Amino acid sequence: xxxxxxxxxxxxxxxxxxxxxxxxxxxxxxxxxxxxxxxxxxxxxxxxxxxxxxxxxxxxxxxxxxxxxxxxxxxxxxxxxxxxxxxxxxxxxxxxxxxxxxxxxxxxxxxxxxxxxxxxxxxxxxxxx
Amino acid sequence: xxxxxxxxxxxxxxxxxxxxxxxxxxxxxxxxxxxxxxxxxxxxxxxxxxxxxxxxxxxxxxxxxxxxxxxxxxxxxxxxxxxxxxxxxxxxxxxxxxxxxxxxxxxxxxxxxxxxxxxxxxxxxxxxxxxxxxxxxxxxxxxxxxxxxxxxxxxxxxxxxxxxxxxxxxxxxxxxxxxxxxxx
Numbered sequence: 251x252x253x254x255x256x257x258x259x260x261x262x263x264x265x266x267x268x269x270x271x272x273x274x275x276x277x278x279x280x281x282x283x284x285x286x287x288x289x290x291x292x293x294x295x296x297x298x299x300x301x302x303x304x305x306x307x308x309x310x311x312x313x314x315x316x317x318x319x320x321x322x323x324x325x326x327x328x329x330x331x332x333x334x335x336x337x338x339x340x341x342x343x344x345x346x347x348x349x350x351x352x353x354x355x356x357x358x359x360x361x362x363x364x365x366x367x368x369x370x371x372x373x374x375x376x377x378x379x
Numbered sequence: 380x381x382x383x384x385x386x387x388x389x390x391x392x393x394x395x396x397x398x399x400x401x402x403x404x405x406x407x408x409x410x411x412x413x414x415x416x417x418x419x420x421x422x423x424x425x426x427x428x429x430x431x432x433x434x435x436x437x438x439x440x441x442x443x444x445x446x447x448x449x450x451x452x453x454x455x456x457x458x459x460x461x462x463x464x465x466x467x468x469x470x471x472x473x474x475x476x477x478x479x480x481x482x483x484x485x486x487x488x489x490x491x492x493x494x495x496x497x498x499x500x501x502x503x504x505x506x507x508x509x510x511x512x513x514x515x516x517x518x519x520x521x522x523x524x525x526x527x528x529x530x531x532x533x534x535x536x537x538x539x540x541x542x543x544x545x546x547x548x549x550x551x552x553x554x555x556x557x558x559x560x561x562x563x
Contacts, residue, residue, distance in 0.1 A: 260411060281439050283407040316432060318439050319534040326517045352429060354538065361514060378428075 251299050254292055262288055263314065269299050275311035281318035289324045293331070300335040308332070308340050313347040313376070314355070322358070329362050329369075336368035343370045350375040396474030404453070404464040405445045414438065417471060426478075433538040433563045434471065434478050440531040441482035441559065442469060449484035450554055477541045481560040491547055491555050498545045498559070501536045509537050535561050 254267035263278035274296065282288040300308070310332055317325070329344070336342035344366070346359035356373065363371040392400055399420065401413055417438060421431040445467035452465040467484040486494065504512060516530040536543060541562035548556045 260415065316436065318436070318443070319530040320443070322513075322530060322534070323517050326514075352432070354429075354432070357510075361510065 251295060254295065256292075265292055267292065267296065269295075272303070272306050272308040273311075274309065275313065277311070277313040279316045280314055280321040281316070282321070285320040285324055289321075293324070293328065297331055300331065300340075301338075303335060303340050304338070306340045308335060308342045310342070310344045311347065312344065312359075315349065316355075325362060329366065333366050333369045336366075336370075341370075342368070343372065345372045345374055347374040347376050349378045351378060392470075395470075396472040396479070397470045398473060399471040400469070402468040403466065405442055405449070405467045405469075406464065407446065410439065410442045410446070413442070413469070430478065430563055433540070434480060436538050437480045437535050437561045437563065438469070438471065440535050441480055441561075442467070444531055445469075445482060445484045448486070448490075450487045450490075451485040478563045479560050480563070481558065483556060483558040485550065485554045486547075486557045488549075488553055488555055491557075494545075494557065495547065498532060501532055502543065502545075504536070506537075509533060513537060535559070539563060 251269040253269060254265055256262075256265040258264040258278040261279065262282045263276050263280045266273075266275040266277070268274070310328075312325075332342050332344055344363070346363070348355035348359060356375070359373055363373075399413075399417060401409070403409075414435065418431070418435060421434065426434070446465055449465035449467050451467075452463045454463055465484070467482060470479075470481045472479055472481075501509070501512065513530060513533045516533055539561035543559060543561040545557070545559045547558075550556055
């Protein structure tokens with residue numbers, strides 16, 4: 251599958267999907283005009299790719315500074331997809347990076363992670379200085 | 380006279396602590412523009428970064444609610460666009476030691492009861508209750524007729540550390556005016 255690289259805009263995050271290395275990242279702010287139009291295609295690609303993986307090391311980096319409630323819904327689905335990939339015999343690690351003083355983002359990370367049964371989860375506090 | 384009227388209007392806004400006011404059609408472009416202006420304003424005023432984030436976040440949810448649900452709108456065929464234009468009023472301000480984000484728009488009478496009960500329910504919840512409802516809503520199906528995640532109000536309530544208020548005022552047989560103010 252071709253790698254996906256989308257630059258960040260005012261309202262949408264940078265997307266960096268390296269299918270060959272099984273390394274995925276979403277970084278920045280996320281409140282796109284049309285959440286489905288933005289995330290639909292890239293997550294379809296991701297799902298298609300993950301269903302073909304076996305015994306793979308998969309790493310997903312989420313470095314979101316802010317996201318709106320429609321994006322939250324997408325993230326919930328993403329966590330389910332990644333957990334399924336882990337259930338199917340892959341080593342899946344999700345890294346949730348948040349700004350150190352942002353309690354809301356820290357809490358949201360914990361909340362999303364609560365339902366993971368197979369994937370590994372790490373929280374990473376980013377020093378904002 | 381012209382200046383007097385405008386000056387009086389400005390005075391009214393200032394009295395209420397309003398530092399930013401928009402009244403008109405709300406589109407995604409308007410959201411981007413006002414959003415950047417509000418961010419800039421809070422930066423200049425050196426608003427605490429996390430408070431600024433909560434204000435911004437509430438602003439986004441409020442405006443997206445208007446874009447999706449305001450009953451005051453111009454049908455697409457009139458403006459020759461795919462999407463209809465929806466009307467709303469937004470104010471952001473600071474009074475009595477707290478920030479507020481307030482939004483008003485027309486809603487259909489048939490939606491008033493559902494909105495009242497849903498907002499009343501959210502208002503009565505504590506932190507853990509809001510957290511649980513947030514997650515439940517994210518996972519469940521969006522409410523009927525909802526075009527968004529249906530979780531916007533819960534998100535607003537979670538970020539409004541000084542709570543929120545809502546009110547409805549009957550306009551005519553078909554419409555009520557709906558207003559929601561969240562405090563940070």
